[in-house]
Amino acid sequence: MKHITSTALAAGAQETCAKSAEHSLPGMGSITLQPAFRPISRRDIMAAVNTCSRDLNIRQGAVVVLDALLSCLPCQGADGRETPVSPATLLTVYASNETLCFRAKGLTDRQLRRHLETLEAAGLIRRRDSANGKRFPVMQHGKPIGAFGLDLSPLFAQSDKLVALALRRREEADELRGLRAQILRLRAACAELHLSDAITTFIDGLRNLMRRTSLTLVEARAALSQLTAILSSHAAPQAVVHCKAEEVEQRLPSRAEAADVTSCAETTMDRAPDQAVPQTFQALTAETLGLPPTEQKPASDGQNVRHIEQDSDTKKRRREAEELPGWTALTEINAFYEEPTSVQEATRIAFEFGKMLRISQDILASAASKLGLWELLKLENRMAKQIGTILNPDAYVRSVLRA
Template identity: 45%
Template sequence: MYHHPATALEAEAQSICAVDEHTAFDGVGTVAQQPHFCPVRRRDLLAAVNTAAKDLGLRPASVVVIDALLSCLPCKDPKTGTDSPITPLTLLTVYAANATLCFRAKGITDRQLRRHLETLEDVGLITRKDSANGKRFPIQRSGKVIGAFGIDLSPLLARSAEIIHLAQRRRDDAAELRGLRSCIQSLRITCLDLDVDTEATNFLDSIRNILRRATTTVIEARAIISKLKGIIAATCAVTSPVQTSNETEIYIPVKASCVAQKHNAEPHETSATDGQNDRHKEPTKSYTKKITPQSLTNLWHRLTHIRNFYPDMPRSDHHALQIVYEFGKMLRIDPDILASGIASKGWQVALEAQNEIAARVATIADPTSYFGRLLRTGNRLSQTFIPDVRSYA
């Protein structure tokens, strides 16, 4: 029998039989209509959504619904059973029934599911591809799913890179906030040992409530640290400028009042061993190399990562040591190792080593060991901080 090739319209067929699947099913979700995005694993995407949920306007229960929707995507390799990344060629329209979604969303009710789907649609993470009767079902051709009516996750995947970047920022802020909280606690304990006024005492009492809040931000923590430093400086250190030969002012802290308060001793009192010639151990010699104002300026210019937290150059050795110990806590360096390094190499070398660790903090598993190795081997620290005499001649 001879078959003449012709289209359905040439054969005077009904128009509904002649159009392709895109126009025959208006509003169906297909791969051709999906946006382009970088491949991402659904576990990574869900973790990012969970971390940035507050920024996206989501509650924990809505994140669970997103988990249920992502679990319905055809990403599992049939041979190995492992999850493959979601790509633009993955059909992103979920056509699972409400009963299935409720079961995968930790057993929430149908009413709760509908409410969370409305929330996800309001924040722009899903769209609905509704059929004429509101049912969800796939469109197949030759035994393969080519489209579906249901819940389209294209808006979520289109923003996947943005959400992952936002989540990484939130993780970085959380890590920084942990270090700032430790620094605040240390400074608060120091302030409690000082003789401060009533206003400062009330502020020190309020710090505990501020640190307990889950909404405390990095900016608030930095402001608290700045105020605590101001209290310590106003109460415990009287600084006086000393004029040098190159007309640069160096501030020398005077802590006599703090020492007197700490020991609670009158000037005329003498100890029980006064007048005796007792032999004492000679203290370990510490690093006492002086640094000129010009070399300090050059040093601070090189510490690009530390300057992000401490933009102002230290006014004195005491101020510089305070920065070393505070930044060491943020980097999780053992205080004993840090003190030993300062005594042997000086706070300038310790700051240079901390700057190196801060530049590679994401790849360093043990900052304490890395700090000790930098001081022992001198790696990246071969340039000494002694200024070149010829440059000042």
């Protein structure tokens, strides 16, 4: 009885000593004191830190040292596969400087200490020094329950924020890559235009701007907007005129029909030489530009009573009522622009609104040629209504043109 009692007392004293040893070592990194976080693999947390290194204000040397620290964590399973880091993993690294320098691609001891200071200042690690400054584990039942060394708990405590920030930075990088490509393409297109000295200087400076590693999305979007405005103000009228000229050539009659057309034109000129040519040009222009057809006045001297009624207030109001729904139907465009009063103004609206939809200038010119200006405005209005579902506006317009 006495032997059993002494054995029980010895076991209880040993357990009490172990617990007191765990709590009596100040500054020790312990599993029980580690923060709670979602399990994550070393590769994922390292990729997030590498992507967000600018936001964390650390350089690549410090990232390499952090990778070396992560490689010292006990993440090997029983089957030899790597397991995610969890709150049950001891996050205090007690490897020596020699081991860390070797795993950090051969850094010197001085470089290692400098990068460790950088990581500590960035809030990614915490030093847990022993009394003599050595790093060593505290064992219990053959397993480390704590250690003096470099604690990675601050890094894993903010792992979710780092992963979310890295995802956002990757999306911004993809968007910035596309903006760079568009800016360089439009910059090459501006080289063929006759521009002022100020605009030429701005375009020349875009080359250095695109090479900057610190280029932001705001700067790239502003540069793209200015380039698009320059091209739309200089190249849009020329592109539309060129495209309309091609359509006029396609609409010209063949040689077999030339004689009939000539005779009809001569007859019309004999009857009303002052009005036949303007009517023909007006009809061709309206049809070519894709605008709604307007009522044509008869080629006469205007002495008929019916001709006077056509110009009366009732007829004018009826014609305005017929033309007004054409513009009011463009609910998305007329929210930004007033109804155009000329072909030039409608052209400017089509190209400016297309720029807002992120449609390239060459595709806008091709659409104006194939669809006509009025159909292009209706297409842009339809795209604006479903802009949230159109991921690639250029591809969408190309599919419409092919159809």
